[in-house]
Each structure stands twice: as structure tokens, then as C-alpha cells.
Amino acid sequence: MTELLNTLYVQTQGAGLYLDHDSVRIRTPDDESRRTLPLRRLDAIVVYGHVNISSELQARCAEDGRSIVWMSRAGRFLSRMEGPVRGNVLLRHAQHQIHDREQTRLAIARAFIAGKIQNSRQIMLRGARDVPDADRKRDIRANIKECETYLADAAGAVSVDQLMGIEGKTAQTYYEAFGWMLRPDNDTGPMRGRNRRPPTDPVNALLSFLYGLTRSLVHGAAEQVGLDPYVGFLHSLRPGKPALALDLMEEFRPVLADRLALTMLNRHQVQARHFETLPGGAVNLTDEGRTIVLTEWQRWKQREWKHKLLKRGVPAALLPVVQARLLARHLRGELSDYLPWIPA
Structure with missing residues (x-):
């Protein structure tokens, strides 16, 4: 506790x-x-x-x-309760209407993917600068170039399904580079791509845990602003699936979750002893490991990041609220476009 x-x-x-x-x-x-x-x-x-x-x-x-x-004990988001719905019905009505307008929905979905790719690229640029191994630097930079191609492809996507395909290719390229950014003396072992439900290695277990925390943060931001977390523009609609929360989460994954994971692993704050392998091969953080990660997560949320549109620093914990408000303004017609958050 x-x-x-x-x-x-x-x-x-x-x-x-x-x-x-x-x-x-x-x-x-x-x-x-x-x-x-x-x-x-x-x-x-x-x-x-x-x-x-x-x-x-x-x-x-x-x-x-x-x-x-x-x-879940492994850190997967299950549910959230916050009492009566906040916000006015007119905003949600506008959100539902725009979801049914194919081109407007596509433009918003493009922005989510552009934010994710740009922020993933930032993490890889930092990794290419920090890793000492020349071969790893070269490989990471090659993957950065590949993601730049996907960014251009996303800008020209003509359907949400095409966007999701581009997102999948970007993720594969990015997680390959993520494994190269881990220090060789990290005792949690290598990362060979992203796996989940359940994660089968310590690095993926840590990422899944941090993604669960990020999702909860973003879901709460959408509800706080008065948006419907279950009606998104990129992710498909499905009963019980918070599509909008998953949409907004895309631009925050690399900076809020992935960068923290890299920092904790490369600084040896999280080590192999902080994980346990369950029957069947699933890997979870131990109680001690979760406490360490939660402590660092709370500190991480207090860090200020420059917001280009606001032209000032915003604590990480409030960034999803800021972006949810910008999305709400776009849905109400007060902003011509939705602009994803990209660190200055």
C-alpha cells in the first residue's frame, strides 16, 4: 500500500x-x-x-x-469509476456526429498517428545519441529514417484502416530500435519486439504496466473534459472498449511510458529481481518492483514539458487534460484542426 x-x-x-x-x-x-x-x-x-x-x-x-x-496484478487497466458523467451533452453530441463524418474523422485520426510517430522518432533520436555502440547507432538511425517514411504515408492515408496498418509497421520498427537502446549490462535481458497479453519478458512487462497507468491517466482526462471515452476516431468502436482514450493515448506512449521505462532500466532502478515468471510463461513485476515503478511514475508525472501551443511548461499529469480540451475545442468548431502534443 x-x-x-x-x-x-x-x-x-x-x-x-x-x-x-x-x-x-x-x-x-x-x-x-x-x-x-x-x-x-x-x-x-x-x-x-x-x-x-x-x-x-x-x-x-x-x-x-x-x-x-x-x-490487474500485472498492471493491465481493467475499469475506472468516477461517478456522474461530467461535461455537457452538446460536446458529446458533436463528438458522435463527427465520428460519422468520414473525412473529418480521418483528419483527427491522422493527427493521433502523426503525434505517435513524431514522439517515437524523438525517443529514437535520443537513443541514437546516447548509445555508445557504433553499430547500434547506425541501426537506430536507419529505423528513424524508416519511421519518417511512415509519417509521410500517414499524412496521405485515405482511410482509417490504412492508418492502422501504418501504425502497425511503425510500432514494429520502433520496438526493434527500443531493444537496441537498452544498455547491454541491463540484467533484465534483451527485448525482441513487443509482446503482451501476457508479456513474456521483463521489458515488455514493464512497458505493459506503464501503458496501463498512461491509459488510466488519459481516460480520466477525457471524462474530466466531458468527452465520451468510448467514441474514438482511430480505434474501432466495440462494447467496453474506450476507443477515444486509446486514441489520445497514442501520442503519449513514447514520452510518458517508453522513455520512463528506458530510464529506469538503463539506470538499473528496475532489475531482474523485480520480476517474476508465472506458470505458463507470463512475466509480472513483483510487489517490490511495482512500488519502485509507481514511485517513479508519480515523480515523472510532476515533470514539466513545454507545450508549443500554450507556449509554457505543463506537468506531465496535466498534458492529457490539455490535449483533451484542445480536441473538445476542435469538435465544437473553435479550432480548425486537432494538433497532437509533441515536446518542444
Whole structure:
């Protein structure tokens, strides 16, 4: 159990959270003592795996507008609760209408992919500069050139399906370079492409965990602004699939998740001992590993990044809110285009 910057993270399996007047009472199986935290100190509660939350506490959090996020023990996003929907119906109505306009939807989807490719390119440029091995530098730079070609292809895409194909090729090229950016003395082993559901090596396990945190952040931003997280422009509609949250997440993956993963691995903050292999081959972070990553994630969210449109620094935790507001302005016709966030 960890309280970090107004967010309570609970990963002790079998723990229970209960409402106790204006506080949350925490019980753990191996500790008879009771710990309480004032609810006014908490903006969000995030639980991993088998953690029980009483219906009374859920109702109070919904009433207060305090989010509760459920994650799998491996860090995969499962669900989010935040009480009554915020925002006005006119914005969501405009969002639904634009989803049905093929060319407008395509233009927004192109922007999401352009942001992802540009930010992936930034990570690779940094990696090519930092890796000492000349052969790795050459290979990373070759992949950068390849992604620049995909960026041009995305600008000329004539359908969302074509865009998704370009995104897939970009991801394959990018994750190949990502493996080369890991230091050779990293004891978690090499990364040979992206694998998930479940991840089968420590690097992919760390990426999946950070992607889950990023997704929760972006999903919350969409709801905060009043957008419908389930009606997107790039990802297809499917019951229970937060398509817009996945759309907005694309431009943030490289900087918020991938760069943090590289930093933690190359600095040996996360090591092989912080992972466990489960029956069947799935790899997860251990409890200690999750605590380390969550601590660094909270620090990472406080880092300010320059926003070109706003012409000032914005904490990473607020960047998804800024972008969701820019998207809302575009949907309402106040901005001619949606501009993805790219670090200055």
C-alpha cells in the first residue's frame, strides 16, 4: 500500500478498503492493525489484483467525484469509476456526429498517428545519441529514417484502416530500435519486439504496466473534459472498449511510458529481481518492483514539458487534460484542426 501525491495505490492481495466516516480504513491479511486515511487527502484510489472495496466506499467516492481505478496484478487497466458523467451533452453530441463524418474523422485520426510517430522518432533520436555502440547507432538511425517514411504515408492515408496498418509497421520498427537502446549490462535481458497479453519478458512487462497507468491517466482526462471515452476516431468502436482514450493515448506512449521505462532500466532502478515468471510463461513485476515503478511514475508525472501551443511548461499529469480540451475545442468548431502534443 502506497500513498503518493494524493493517490492511494493498493497492491497487497486480499486487502480491504472500507468507509469509516470521512476516512478510508485499510485492512490487510497479515496485519491486525487498522490504518485510516482522510478522504479529503485523496483524489484517486488505484487497486491491483485481488483488493476488496466496500460498496459504501465506492458510493462515497462516486458522490465526491473521486476516481477508483481497477488494474490487474500485472498492471493491465481493467475499469475506472468516477461517478456522474461530467461535461455537457452538446460536446458529446458533436463528438458522435463527427465520428460519422468520414473525412473529418480521418483528419483527427491522422493527427493521433502523426503525434505517435513524431514522439517515437524523438525517443529514437535520443537513443541514437546516447548509445555508445557504433553499430547500434547506425541501426537506430536507419529505423528513424524508416519511421519518417511512415509519417509521410500517414499524412496521405485515405482511410482509417490504412492508418492502422501504418501504425502497425511503425510500432514494429520502433520496438526493434527500443531493444537496441537498452544498455547491454541491463540484467533484465534483451527485448525482441513487443509482446503482451501476457508479456513474456521483463521489458515488455514493464512497458505493459506503464501503458496501463498512461491509459488510466488519459481516460480520466477525457471524462474530466466531458468527452465520451468510448467514441474514438482511430480505434474501432466495440462494447467496453474506450476507443477515444486509446486514441489520445497514442501520442503519449513514447514520452510518458517508453522513455520512463528506458530510464529506469538503463539506470538499473528496475532489475531482474523485480520480476517474476508465472506458470505458463507470463512475466509480472513483483510487489517490490511495482512500488519502485509507481514511485517513479508519480515523480515523472510532476515533470514539466513545454507545450508549443500554450507556449509554457505543463506537468506531465496535466498534458492529457490539455490535449483533451484542445480536441473538445476542435469538435465544437473553435479550432480548425486537432494538433497532437509533441515536446518542444
